[in-house]
Structure formats: structure tokens, C-alpha cells
Amino acid sequence: MTSPQSSSPPLVDLHRLAVALRRRRRLWLGFALAGLVLGGAAAIALPAAPTAVTKIIVVHPDDSPTDSGTLMRTDVAVLETAKIASAALKKAGSTEAPADFLKDYTGLGLTNNVMQVSVKAKTKADALAKAQALADVFVADHVQRNQAAATAQSKALLDQRSQAQQQLADIDAQAATENAKGSKSNAGTLAQLYTQRADLVSKIADLQNQAQQAGIGTPQVAAGTQIVDAPAVLPASLLKTGATNGAIGLALGLALGLAFAAVTALVRDRPVLRREIAEHLGASVIAQLPSKLPGPARFWSRGPGVSERKRVAVTLARATRSERGPLALLELGAPGVAAELALNLAKELAEDGPVVVVDDLPRRDVGKLPVAGDVRVVEAGDPAVDAASRRIGVGTVAPGTAWTDLEYLGTEAVLVVRAGHANTLWLHTVARQLADCRIPIAGVVLVDPDPKDHTDGTLWDGLHTALRGRASAVVAKQAEQVTGEPAVHATAERVAVEGTSADRISGGTGPRKFVEQRPERPIDWPMEPAGERAAVAPRETDSFDAPTRRFRPVVPQHSTTAVNGNGHQT
Numbered sequence: 001m002t003s004p005q006s007s008s009p010p011l012v013d014l015h016r017l018a019v020a021l022r023r024r025r026r027l028w029l030g031f032a033l034a035g036l037v038l039g040g041a042a043a044i045a046l047p048a049a050p051t052a053v054t055k056i057i058v059v060h061p062d063d064s065p066t067d068s069g070t071l072m073r074t075d076v077a078v079l080e081t082a083k084i085a086s087a088a089l090k091k092a093g094s095t096e097a098p099a100d101f102l103k104d105y106t107g108l109g110l111t112n113n114v115m116q117v118s119v120k121a122k123t124k125a126d127a128l129a130k131a132q133a134l135a136d137v138f139v140a141d142h143v144q145r146n147q148a149a150a151t152a153q154s155k156a157l158l159d160q161r162s163q164a165q166q167q168l169a170d171i172d173a174q175a176a177t178e179n180a181k182g183s184k185s186n187a188g189t190l191a192q193l194y195t196q197r198a199d200l201v202s203k204i205a206d207l208q209n210q211a212q213q214a215g216i217g218t219p220q221v222a223a224g225t226q227i228v229d230a231p232a233v234l235p236a237s238l239l240k241t242g243a244t245n246g247a248i249g250l251a252l253g254l255a256l257g258l259a260f261a262a263v264t265a266l267v268r269d270r271p272v273l274r275r276e277i278a279e280h281l282g283a284s285v286i287a288q289l290p291s292k293l294p295g296p297a298r299f300w301s302r303g304p305g306v307s308e309r310k311r312v313a314v315t316l317a318r319a320t321r322s323e324r325g326p327l328a329l330l331e332l333g334a335p336g337v338a339a340e341l342a343l344n345l346a347k348e349l350a351e352d353g354p355v356v357v358v359d360d361l362p363r364r365d366v367g368k369l370p371v372a373g374d375v376r377v378v379e380a381g382d383p384a385v386d387a388a389s390r391r392i393g394v395g396t397v398a399p400g401t402a403w404t405d406l407e408y409l410g411t412e413a414v415l416v417v418r419a420g421h422a423n424t425l426w427l428h429t430v431a432r433q434l435a436d437c438r439i440p441i442a443g444v445v446l447v448d449p450d451p452k453d454h455t456d457g458t459l460w461d462g463l464h465t466a467l468r469g470r471a472s473a474v475v476a477k478q479a480e481q482v483t484g485e486p487a488v489h490a491t492a493e494r495v496a497v498e499g500t501s502a503d504r505i506s507g508g509t510g511p512r513k514f515v516e517q518r519p520e521r522p523i524d525w526p527m528e529p530a531g532e533r534a535a536v537a538p539r540e541t542d543s544f545d546a547p548t549r550r551f552r553p554v555v556p557q558h559s560t561t562a563v564n565g566n567g568h569q570t
Contacts, residue, residue, distance in 0.1 A: 012266065015273075016265075016272065016273060016276075017262060017265060017266070019272050019273065019450045019452070019453065020261065020262075020265030020272060020420070021258065021261055021262060021265065022450065022452070023272060023419075023420060023450060024261045024264075024265070027257055027260070027261050028254060028257030028258045028260070028261050029257070030257065031253040031254065031256050031257025031260070032250050032253040032254035032257055033250075033253070034249075034253050035248075035249035035250050035251070035252050035253020035254065035256075036246045036247075036249050036250040036253065037246075037249070038249050038253075039242075039245035039246040039247070039248055039249025039250065040242045040245060040246040040249070042245050042249075043238065043241045043242035043244075043245040043246070044238070044242065047236070047238070047241075048236055048241060049120045049121065049122065049127075050120070050121060050122075050123060050124040050126075050127045050233055050234075050236070051118055051119065051120050051127060051233065051234045052118070052119045052121070052124070052127035052128045052130070052131035052231045052232065052233050052234075053116060053117070053118050053119075053131070053229075053231065053232060053233075053234055054116070054117050054119075054131045054132070054134075054135050054227060054229055054230060054231040054232070055110070055114060055115070055116050055117070055227070055228045055229040056114070056115050056116075056117065056135055056138065056139065056225070056226070056227055056228060057113055057114055057115075057224065057225065057226060057228045058072070058075050058113055058114070058115055058142060058225050059113060059220060059221045059223075059224030059225050060113070060221070061146060061149075061218045061220075061221055063112070063113070067112050069109060069112055071112065072109035072111070072112055072113070072115065073109060075107075075109070075115060075138075075142070076107040076108070076109055076115065078138075078141070078142075079107040079115070079117065079134075079138055080102060080105075080106070080107060082098045082099070082102065083141075084134070084137055084138060084141060085098040085101045085102050085105075085134075086098045087137040087141070088101070088130065088133040088134040088136075088137045089101055089130075089133075091133040091136065091137055092129045092130050092132075092133035094126075094129075094130065101130075104119060104120045104121065104130075105117060105118060105119040105120065105130070105131075105134060106118050114228070117131060117134055117135060117138075118131075119131040119134060119231075124233045127231075127233060128231045128232075128233065131231035132230075132231050135227050135231070136227075139225050139226060139227065142221070142225050143221060143222045143225055146218045146221045146222070147218070147222070150214050150218055151214075153214040154211050154212075154214035157207050157210045157211035157214055158207075158211045160207050161204055161207035161208055161211060164200050164203050164204045164207060165200075165204055167200055168197060168200040168201065168204065171193055171196050171197045171200065172197065174193055175190060175193040175194065175197065178190050178193065268423060269423050269424050269425075270420045270421065270422065270423050270424075271419075271420070271423075271424060271427065272419045272420045272449075272450055272453070273450070273453050273455045274288075274446060274449065274453055274455050274456065274457030275455035275456060275457060276424075276455075277417060277419065277427065277444060277446060277457065278444065278457040278458065278459055279459075280424055280427035280428055280431065281415065281417070281427050281430065281431050281441065281444055282431045282435075282441065282459070283415065283431075283441035283442075283443055283444050283459065284443055284444065284457060284458040284459045285443070285444045285445075285446050285457030285458070286315070286414075286442075286443030286444065286445065287311075287312040287315060287443075287445045287446070288308075288445065288446040288447070288449045289308050289309060289312060289337055289341075289445060289446070289447050289448075290308060290448065290449075309337070309340055309341055309344050310344055312341060312344075312445060313341060313344035313345040313347070313348050314348055316341075316345050316348075316414060317345055317348035317349050319442070320345075320349070320442075321349065321352065325410070325411040325412065326390075326391045326392065326393060326409065326410040326411055327345075327392050327393070327410045327411075327412060327413075327414065327442075328392075328393040328394075328395060328406065328409035328410030328411075328412070328413040328414070328439070329341060329342045329345070329392065329393070329394045329395075329413070329414050329416055330395050330396060330397045330406070330409075330413050330414070330415050330416065331361070331394075331395075331396050331397070331398075331415075331416040331417075332396070332397050332398060332415060332416065332417045332418065332421060332422055332430065333398070333417065333418030333421030333422060333447070334416050334417070334418040334421075334447040334448075335361050335362075335363065335365045335396065336365055337416055337418075337447050338361070338365075338394055338416040339359075339361065339365035339366040339368075339369055339394060340369065341416060341445065342357055342366055342392055342394045343357065343366065343369055343371065343375065343377075345392060346373075346375040346392050347372065347373050347375060349390060349392070350373045350374040350375050352390075353374070353389055353390060354374045354375075354376065354388070354389070354390070355374065355375050355376070355388075355390050355391065355392060356375075356376050356377075356378055356384055356385060356388035356390070356391040356392070357375060357376065357377045357378070357391070357392050357393075357394060358378060358379070358380055358382075358385055358391055358392070358393040358394065358409060359377055359378070359379055359380075359394055360379070360380045360393060360394060360395040360396075360405075360409060361394055361395065361396060362396060364379070365394075366394050367379075380393075380405070380408065380409075385408075391410075392410070393408070393409025393410045394409070395409050397415070397430045397433075397434075399426065401433075403433045403436070403437055404437070406434070406437055406439060407437050407438075407439060410439070411439065412439060412440045412441070412442050413434060413439050413440070413441055413442065414441075414442050414443055414444070414445060415430070415441060415443075415444045415445065416444075416445045416447060417444055417445070417446060417447065418446075418447040418448050419446055419447065419448050419449050419450065420448075444457070
């Protein structure tokens, strides 16, 4: 039931949004289908470039089972450098820029020691050549870097050995000098020198061994780092690629379509629910008609529309048969439905006598339909309109309507409105213009409503509710209000008679709205002289009946009381 809401409406009505998305499912389904088609077409028109894949096993001198993949990530980062790319292009004999080549290949660490290299190119042969060159360059660079590190370490050890030998020579010289003194030599000094000499000899031997080991390098790195799988072109499946691209396009199209439909539904502000349309038009929804079947099905299937139109026509005929005044069917977004409904209604009313249908639609939709029975279709302005005992006017309230011409179609109207066709502002305009033209709305016939709309389209808080707010009921109500206030009329007659008598007495020629009055002068009260004020004796008051009891001040019996100029006793 429609009732005034105490709280403000929500910013986004989820029910209305869901209904709008359901009604515009053709739009977002079309977007999804377009994305699917474009994705499949892209797979055919833009095939994927040939990709060559090779695998390299990389051995590190510091390998450990607890490594978290840091060494392999370092190798991948080294692979994707301009130095490696430039060397690979040079080895493959390509003139491509290193910056462009960096975008065509990637490295992926499969394990701590296995790396996969993928290279894209315009042709399969070019992809294979570049993948082979890239793998060779990386292996050579990896071995060279480890060998350079070993050589540098060996050189550092040899330098330390040379320094130790120089220190040993100095100690030998000091020991020889001390021995040359003979009996004057210091035994403690000689013992210390011999101890240092022994340490240096041992250190030199260790450095010599370490230098030899470092000079050998890392043969396990050089021998273990190699290409495991030779470059090979990945097989390209057109079906798989098309399915993948189509699925991506379907998802993107569906998301885009839903977003577009939701935004347009919120921005356009076109009511769809029966409750909203009834509130904005100020009239109840008395019936609803389904739209025609989409596609070719409308040509061989009668559908529920024909029977529904007949049922609505019978309902309107039953409601308007007692009214001899003309009835107007005003469409908003459904001219064809309004034309067919008008002919069905005229056919029902033709059982009581001839009916004239005034076709005032822009495209003359009523005249294009077959007419049966005692029904005549004429255009607006035809002389038969004034002579008809019962007529039905068919017009429109779409933008551009001549509002002053609607009163010639009928004294009351039934609006045939398509759900979601007009926005809220235009529905308010229609209701206001019909009210200004003094055309009551008997009800609203809603076309193409939402099947899952369970809102109430009846207004219970006004006189014009559904078919209970007929024009005759309005006139009868106004008559009751007029006859129910005799005192108002008597007062008006008395005022008119008194006004006429006053005008006759004053000798005026016409009725006077106001009576002239002389201004009254204020009373001049006598004022006492400033220095002559009589003594005022105190007035004894009995305050026994006062709400709050007051006591007089105690005065001695032999004292005399006087009142000064301010009224106080002295």
C-alpha cells in the first residue's frame, strides 16, 4: 500500500536498480556477446607471435639446500639486462635494438638451479636463433663471472703471500744481526724472532695452497652450467587461444555492460515500479498490459496481450458505462497499445449505442487498425465529434503535446504509460498539466511492467484513487460541500444587503468596499504641577484573601507617619 514515507528516500534504491538491470538485460548481454566475439576474432586476426623456449641449468659456487631462491632471482635479473641482450643480438646477427629485444624475452626460475627462457619473434627461425644466442651468452657470462671472481681471489692470496715473504726476510735479517753479536746477543730476542719466523713460514705455506686452489677456479660451475633443453617453438593452438581470448572478452564485456546499465539507470531516473509511477502521476494503476513478444515470435503467436487488452477494455467499459461524458485515453510511450485498447473499449461500449473514436495520435495509429461493429473512427475537428452521443478520444501526453487541446478529447482521462519510458520530471509535468486543464485521471494502465514487481500501485490517501475517483464523484462531492454550508451563503447574502443599504444611505453610486471613519483625538488629561504634590495617606489593605500573605510593617503607636514625595513612609 502506498503511504507517505517519513524518511527521505535512499540515495541508491537497490530494488529499483535490480529491476532496471533486469529490464535492460539485452544491453549488457549484448555487451558480453560483443566481447566474446571480439575476443575470438582477435585470436584469428591477431595470432600470437612464435615463442621459442629453452631451459638452462645454473650451478652456483655457494649453492645450499636452504637457499630461498635468491641466487636464481639474481640470475634472472642478470639475464634481463641490456648487456646480455646486446651480446645475444650480436651473436644472432640481428640489428634489433636491445631495448626492444628486452621486451620480447623473459626468464623464469623453475627451481633453485633451473631457469626457463622464453623468446618471441616474428618468425619461428628468428625465435629459435635468438633463444639459442641468449642461452649461450648467459652461460658464458655466468662462467666468466665466476672465473673472474676466482682469479681475483687467487691474486689477493698471492699478494698476501708476497707480503708474508717480505716480513720473513726482515725477520731473517734481524736474527742474523743478533747472531753476529756472539756472546752479547740477547737470547730472548732470538727466541721471539725464531717464533715469528716459524709463524710466517706456516702462513706463507697456507697462502700458497689457497692461491693454488683459487687459481684452479670453479670447474664445477663451468662444467655444470649448460643448456638442458635446446630451444624449441611452443605449439600454438588456435582453439585454445580463441577460447581464452573469448572468455576474457566475455568477462570484460559483461562487466562493462552491467556498469553502463547501472549508471544509466541511476542517471536517467525513469520510474519502472508501479508504486513510483502511481506516486509521480498522482493516480492509481488500475491495470497492466504486457508488451509484444520480441523478435519474429510476434507474427505467429498471439500472446497474452490480446486477452489482457480485452480484459482491461471490459473493466474500463464497466466503469465508464454509467458516465455519458467523453473519455480520453492518453498514451505515454505506447501509442499502439493505446490505439488497440481504445478500439476494444469502443467495441464494448458499442453494445449500448454508436461510439465515435477520435484519433488524435501523431501517426494516426487508430485509423490503421480494422474497425468492427458500430464504431466510427474520425480525426480531431470532424463535425461528427460534436454530434456523437458517446465518444472516446485517443491522444498523447508525450513532449510537445498541446495541453489545451486535451479537454476536447474527454472530460476525464485514462493514462496508458509504458514503464521506464518517461523520467520523473515529465511524469510530474503530465500530472500538473492535466490538473491545470481540470481533467481528472481515472487511472493508469501500465504497459510492459516488470514481471517481478510486487509493489502496490494504488493510492489510498486521496480522492482520485483507482476507479473510485471518478469525475462524477468529484462533482457530487463538491455539491455536497456547497449544500452543507448554508450559513456561509446566508452570511454572504446579509453582507450584500447591508452593503447595498449603506451605499443607498451614503448616496454613493456603486458598492463601497470600505467605510470612511473619522480619526479620534487622544484625551488631554490634566497634569499636576511638578512642585505641588499632595500627601497620599497610606491605604490599609487586607491581604487575607491574597495567594501569598503579606504583612504590614510594625509602626509605633505614638509615632507619626508621613509620606514623602516618592511614596515611602518617613
